Amino acid sequence: MRKLICLGALTLAASANGAASVLPNAAGAALIEDGFAADNRGLYKQALEKFKAAALADPQASLPVAVIAQFYARLGERQPADALQLRQQARAQAERALKIEPDDRLAHEVLRALDELTPTALHKANAAAANLVEQADQYFDQGKFADAAKKYEAAAQADPLLSTAWTNAGDCYLNLRNYPEAEQRLRKGAAIEATNSYAWRALADLLLAQRRAQEALDAMLSAVAAQPGDGANWDKLAEAGAPNGIVLKSLRLIPKASASPDPVSGKFKIHYSVDAGIEDMGFWGVIAGFEGLRLQNKGEPARINWLSPFKRALAMWDGALRGSEQRALATQRDKPADQTWLTLRTLQNANQLEPGLLLLAFKESYRPELEAWTKANPEGVKRFIQTYGLRP
Numbered sequence: 001m002r003k004l005i006c007l008g009a010l011t012l013a014a015s016a017n018g019a020a021s022v023l024p025n026a027a028g029a030a031l032i033e034d035g036f037a038a039d040n041r042g043l044y045k046q047a048l049e050k051f052k053a054a055a056l057a058d059p060q061a062s063l064p065v066a067v068i069a070q071f072y073a074r075l076g077e078r079q080p081a082d083a084l085q086l087r088q089q090a091r092a093q094a095e096r097a098l099k100i101e102p103d104d105r106l107a108h109e110v111l112r113a114l115d116e117l118t119p120t121a122l123h124k125a126n127a128a129a130a131n132l133v134e135q136a137d138q139y140f141d142q143g144k145f146a147d148a149a150k151k152y153e154a155a156a157q158a159d160p161l162l163s164t165a166w167t168n169a170g171d172c173y174l175n176l177r178n179y180p181e182a183e184q185r186l187r188k189g190a191a192i193e194a195t196n197s198y199a200w201r202a203l204a205d206l207l208l209a210q211r212r213a214q215e216a217l218d219a220m221l222s223a224v225a226a227q228p229g230d231g232a233n234w235d236k237l238a239e240a241g242a243p244n245g246i247v248l249k250s251l252r253l254i255p256k257a258s259a260s261p262d263p264v265s266g267k268f269k270i271h272y273s274v275d276a277g278i279e280d281m282g283f284w285g286v287i288a289g290f291e292g293l294r295l296q297n298k299g300e301p302a303r304i305n306w307l308s309p310f311k312r313a314l315a316m317w318d319g320a321l322r323g324s325e326q327r328a329l330a331t332q333r334d335k336p337a338d339q340t341w342l343t344l345r346t347l348q349n350a351n352q353l354e355p356g357l358l359l360l361a362f363k364e365s366y367r368p369e370l371e372a373w374t375k376a377n378p379e380g381v382k383r384f385i386q387t388y389g390l391r392p
Helices: 026-040 044-057 063-078 080-100 105-117 127-141 145-158 163-175 179-192 197-209 213-226 231-244 278-296 299-303 309-331 339-349 353-360 364-376 380-388
Strands: 257-261 268-272
Touching (some): 026 044, 026 063, 044 063, 063 080, 063 105, 063 257, 080 105, 105 364, 127 145, 145 163, 163 179, 163 197, 197 213, 278 309, 309 339, 309 364, 353 364, 353 380, 364 380
Antiparallel strands (some): 257 268
């Protein structure tokens, strides 16, 4: 049975005379509750059907549509292979909810979370370079790799900040099996733009093909440092690390509780996943509580709102870890048995929670802290991977 905890007294706009509102009518509210129940049992298809039915039951209410957006976003966390498509669906539904009611807080929260997951865009070519890249692409598609490489390099000269011109030229030389020239250009691309993790990933492929295992591993550690949020970097790191004895195990930081507006009262409730054990509920409840309270701008989150997004996340996880252990001692109950809690507690005890969150739960809003940490700890990514063998 799903356990619900009310969080504060946030009151959302109620329906009146058929006008647009946040909260749905009684039929829509009941369907949303049914959807939450199905979602918590892992019946995702059935949950989505209920949420969609709620939106049809009250087309003037934004909350059912915002809940659909939240559902797609969280499903993207559970299904990494489909994450991009699911996030696009989540964004479309959140924007649809805001067209119904611009003040829908859940829809705003979904969009904020999606923005934090969007990678920093690479430098966009100036007009002259863009024209040369277009010509190069045509040569590349025709299999004329030598001609394409010349055009890409001309684009790089026309726009010295365009790292992708060098990586594309590197791809041309890879197709020509000219590894020395390919390596030179891929390294140029990586040097020009630190967030171009593809340059490091392509370089690792080249080095692995030449059986230069240690250099390939170093390239992939650089790729992860450049973009920890890209799953392809971790996949390639696992491949490059295998010859060096590195085995990665996944730590998916997906909360087993979440906060959503109650479709009847407008207050926030905590919804626990079916796999959240009794002793784990306090820990996951605190994590979800931070989410709900922050949406209401109340309590502890309000006092730490001046912190950066990463510092807020660090405070949240640190507080939940310490609090759950203290509650277990005070009540003489078992500590949380959840593997996520155990692993994070190990990192916390080793003073490694900060790099753990930067690497394993990275969001683009964390980039300032990531860059400061990697600058202060040039070997930090390597040491963390070798010590803990963790990946998202």
